[in-house]
Amino acid sequence: MKPETFKAAIYRGIKQVEVEERPYPVCGDDDVIVKNLIAGICGSDISAYYKGGDANMIWKDSEFGHEVVSEVVEVGKNVKDIQLGDHVFPNMGQAKRDRMRMATVGGFSEYIHIPQFELGYSAVKIDKKISTVSASLLEPFVVGTRGAKNANPGPGKTAIVFGAGTIGMSAAIMLKWYGCDKVMIVDISDYRLENAKKYDLIVCNPKKDDLKDMAIAEFGMQRCYTGEACGANIFIDATGIQATIDDFKALAGRNAFLSVVGVHKDPVTLDFVSITYNNWYISGSGNGSYEEVAVDVLAMMASGQYDLDPLVSHKFKQSDICEAIEIASNSEVAQKVVIQY
Secondary structure, eight states, X not given: OXXXXXXXXXXXXXXXEEEEXXXXXXXXXXXXXXXXXXXEOOHHHHHHHHHOSGGGTOOTTEEOOOEEEEEXXXXXXXXXXXXXXXXXXXOXXXXXXXXXXXXXXOTTSSEEEESSOOXXXXXXXXXXXXXXXXXXXXXXXXXXXXXXXXXXXXXXXXXXXXXXXXXXXXXXXXXXXXXOSEEEEEOSOHHHHHHHHTTTOEEEOTTTSXXXXXXXXXXXXXEETXXXXXXXXXXXXXXXXXXXXXXXXXXXXXXXXXXXXXXXXXXXXXXXXXXXXXTOEXXXXXXXXXXXXXXXXXXXHHHTSSOOGGGEEEEEXXXXXXXXXXXXXXXXXXXXXXXXX
């Protein structure tokens, strides 16, 4: 029997989220309704909670949450290729057919109404052999995979990832999945670095370790225009801070590739003479549609090669969403925090 109402988490403003009852949606002939199983808290949700949501398209008085695994509970008579009970990942801007709803899909609510449903566009189907906990990481893994894949990874190559948050971890794991021989991940959170060790990643805490010495020891040394450099081929910036750009300049040798995944809120400085003489390649990470990149991520998840469940450090009830966001903001104690229904 359908419920008359459902609980929806509504963003009201800085440090204000309310859970309220809303009418259960009507499923049209071309629509699908899904029941949310688990939803990840994104950095954009944290930013909205502490600083305001407009910069991240989390609008006041809106449902929010966009990293969500859901179960199909209603299917309109004209909808093909999806069945009751299937697991899906609603595709952010496409799910509501409104790019301004990228971050307000409704992942922190109990149900989502998906109009004019098209499988592969409105939502991505998830193999049920992938745990819902692992599947909740699909969106950050898509982001990290864009950064990793853009750098042309593969056997014979090595990489350094700056930032061991969920996106940095996803980039590092996918670099391994694509065949890179060695991957180092750099962060100042011992908690997150301990997690990284579970995935055969070399770890470095630059507050305790000499990053350059360690990188040269792991990847070899070469001489280039900027002096002594390490031999890593690929560098991933998953932090969005100037210190990472400085570390790249100190470590990168000739023909190194820097893929920028972290969002830099402030201007950064990088010597263009060094770029010229060292022949560095620097790229953003916006290539590849969500549904295209998800193919690689879901293949990795379904392979069973990596147990991703430990990347989810905390699970909260919907009623405790404010506490969940606050825990998610603390890198010393949390990796990925989710709302589990």
